[in-house]
Amino acid sequence: MGERTVFMAIKKRPQKPFPPQDALVYKPSEVATLLRCDPRTVYGMIDRGELPSITAGRVIRIPGDAVRALLQGRKPPAMEKKPAVRRKTGKVGD
Numbered sequence: 001m002g003e004r005t006v007f008m009a010i011k012k013r014p015q016k017p018f019p020p021q022d023a024l025v026y027k028p029s030e031v032a033t034l035l036r037c038d039p040r041t042v043y044g045m046i047d048r049g050e051l052p053s054i055t056a057g058r059v060i061r062i063p064g065d066a067v068r069a070l071l072q073g074r075k076p077p078a079m080e081k082k083p084a085v086r087r088k089t090g091k092v093g094d
Contacts, residue, residue, distance in 0.1 A: 025061040052076055056074065
């Protein structure tokens with residue numbers, strides 16, 4: 001007789017907007033959203049050289065051409081690798 005029904009409001013997390021497919025560069029998290037995979041998978045592809053990336057300091061970006069190639073089932077185009085330049089000395093090194 002003393003049974004109560006309790007209704008709780010369930011809040012849905014707001015959905016992240018789907019990244020546009022015509023962007024020049026993407027964040028690794030955006031690429032993961034487009035590929036429907038975990039961001040760690042994208043970082044692994046970058047580490048293995050399967051996905052070209054641009055690094056500026058701690059920021060990683062992936063060229064849009066490479067992402068579009070992956071979405072179409074093609075191999076991403078290779079990028080020209082430039083040697084890193086050390087800030088303080090100005091010497092070219094790996």
